[in-house]
Amino acid sequence: MNAIFVDHSILSTFACCHEKARLAYVEHLKPELEGPPLVFGSAFHAAVAAYYNHRASTNYARQAIDVARKEARHAFLDAVRSAGADALPLSADSDEKRSVERGLYLVDAYITKWQEFDINWVDVFRPDTGAPYIEIGFAVYFMEWRGKPVVLVGKIDRIRRNRVDDRLYNWETKTTGSNVTHFAQSRRPNHQLTGYAWACRELLHLDIAGTILDVIYVSDRKIGGKFPNGIDIEKDFGRFETRRSPTDIDEFLYDLKLVTESFLRLRDEKQRRWHRNAPAACGMYGGCHFREICESNLNSVVIKSKYKIERWEPWKGLSMKSLSIPPD
16 A cells, blocks of 8 residues: 555654654554453444444344343454454453453443443434444545555544534544543543544545533442442443534644654664653553563563554555545
8 A cells, every 4th residue: 555654642752752652653663462451442442333323224123232231342342353363451340441341331331321322313324334333444545645645544433423412423432541521521622632623524524513422430349349340330320421613623733744744754763772751651551561661671581572663554445435645
């Protein structure tokens, strides 16, 4: 594929530590074992997608909800299993709060919390396949670098229509270790949400009114007592609306181009390593998964024993209708 691909995380990754961006996007390094937050979040996303795919296919029939719940639980377990036998602890009594048991409890509670609320929303179906707009991959051209197109890629969780105002909204599901109200403060500015709103308009030609941030709090409460499953169904889930104006999108694209140009300029210089923003960035987002590399000063033994090379190929699995790349 004769294009340069970036995603919204280039904005945060490159800004917090240039060396982290180099190891991820240039050297294509990934830890042999993914961290629990990433595994858990991916598994929960899979569960939500499976649930809504089944509910949409049965037109939200009440008698189908138990089957949809089972589909969601199976999707969660399949995603954890694919990450490896030791990806997550089994029991919620583990020191690691992101466990298989807690995940299944959260899936059930999420469905219970929102199943009646879904009456306010209508699924939107793709005109080409008839499938609902769930887990939609995209790749949208936004600039050129030394003769090559540069493309923003991502995956939108869902697009749904509100029954009251008859407008379309992106839905973005997030699991977090912070309480939902605190996490919701990341709505603005938020490059991921803004980029996805832009992609919907550019690629899908859909008039998106706003985004619903669908937040799930992963607590470390003990199982039993006041909360038998360790979940406070009133406080551990939240949905928040946020909107993006044309000016918001212009500013996002401005930031994206500035960061991408800086990243590609460093990439083309082929320095032996880039600037490390340590120690400020080392503990961000639960801790950098390249920390061992930096602590060893790029020791090749550490790199080969703890990390694998896995090239990022985001165009795989996308149909040509999901791409907006100028022809060669």
